[in-house]
Amino acid sequence: MKDDVYTIREAELEARYLNGFKKQHSFLVRVAVILGVTIAGLLILWRLFGDTVNVDAAKEDKVKLAYCHADSGKKGFTYHFNSAWDQHFLNNGSPKAGHEGDFFTYEGDNECSGEEPEITLTPTPDVTLTPAPEITLTPTPEITPEVTPIPENTPVRESKPEGCTHDCGVPACTDTVPKEVANPHIYRNGECALVKWYPTEGDKVNIYWKDNSSNEWQHSLIGSPNDGYEEICALSGDVTFGVQSVNGCAADGVVNASTISSIVDGNTSSWVLFR
Numbered sequence: 633m634k635d636d637v638y639t640i641r642e643a644e645l646e647a648r649y650l651n652g653f654k655k656q657h658s659f660l661v662r663v664a665v666i667l668g669v670t671i672a673g674l675l676i677l678w679r680l681f682g683d684t685v686n687v688d689a690a691k692e693d694k695v696k697l698a699y700c701h702a703d704s705g706k707k708g709f710t711y712h713f714n715s716a717w718d719q720h721f722l723n724n725g726s727p728k729a730g731h732e733g734d735f736f737t738y739e740g741d742n743e744c745s746g747e748e749p750e751i752t753l754t755p756t757p758d759v760t761l762t763p764a765p766e767i768t769l770t771p772t773p774e775i776t777p778e779v780t781p782i783p784e785n786t787p788v789r790e791s792k793p794e795g796c797t798h799d800c801g802v803p804a805c806t807d808t809v810p811k812e813v814a815n816p817h818i819y820r821n822g823e824c825a826l827v828k829w830y831p832t833e834g835d836k837v838n839i840y841w842k843d844n845s846s847n848e849w850q851h852s853l854i855g856s857p858n859d860g861y862e863e864i865c866a867l868s869g870d871v872t873f874g875v876q877s878v879n880g881c882a883a884d885g886v887v888n889a890s891t892i893s894s895i896v897d898g899n900t901s902s903w904v905l906f907r
Contacts, residue, residue, distance in 0.1 A: 696761065698736065698738060698739040702734055713905055812893045814829065814830040816875045819903050819905055820906060821901070821903045823868060826862075826863055827839055827862045830860060831859060831860045834877035834878050839852065840853075840873070840892065843870070844870040870897065870899055871897055872896045876892045
């Protein structure tokens with residue numbers, strides 16, 4: 633009799649277990665179906681609207697980029713760094729009609745050599761453009777620049793050996809006229825500025841600067857190497873810069889308004905390009 637009772641109880645427990653397992657299995661199946669339908673719907677929405685959102689973001693993102701525009705001038709190309717690149721290129725980076733020779737380059741490629749790795753356009757607000765070469769600025773004590781008197785325009789006199797009354801073959805500086813430099817521009821960040829240009833004639837340059845409200849040059853750096861780059865610090869307010877190239881024998885140069893390439897900048901809190 634006991635064996636029959638235990639058999640009945642075991643059958644009841646087994647039936648309850650199977651019934652609970654079936655209910656749990658049915659619930660899991662319904663959850664899996666709901667998740668599958670939800671994921672499929674999200675994939676369909678992404679396929680329909682994902683690309684459109686990216687294109688709209690690219691149109692609204694007006695970052696500045698460096699590019700070279702093909703022209704008929706002496707250089708063949710003109711370097712630009714601005715947000716008007718979309719007038720020359722399509723959204724995928726291909727040149728538009730009439731700009732087939734234009735190409736993207738790295739910032740500061742004034743010669744349009746294009747030797748740096750090709751820039752990949754990524755329409756995203758996280759793009760950070762930094763001037764090359766990379767410069768690490770360290771705080772320096774405030775310096776009051778010494779005002780250097782600007783030399784007058786005086787001809788170079790030939791000196792002859794004692795007893796010489798005629799042309800004795802003494803070398804003289806023949807080209808004393810300063811000249812403008814090519815493609816002068818300024819990167820300004822607070823009290824410091826990077827004066828940049830494309831070296832052409834002459835082996836030295838004279839750099840002048842003044843407050844925008846002044847009618848005369850107030851400071852100068854005379855006879856700096858003509859290497860296309862010079863850093864000027866201890867600046868304040870809005871400043872106008874001037875650059876002219878000279879030969880080594882005339883490095884003390886002459887201020888001549890027609891031979892100075894002038895650039896007006898503004899006081900900034902980050903690196904900004906001025907031309």
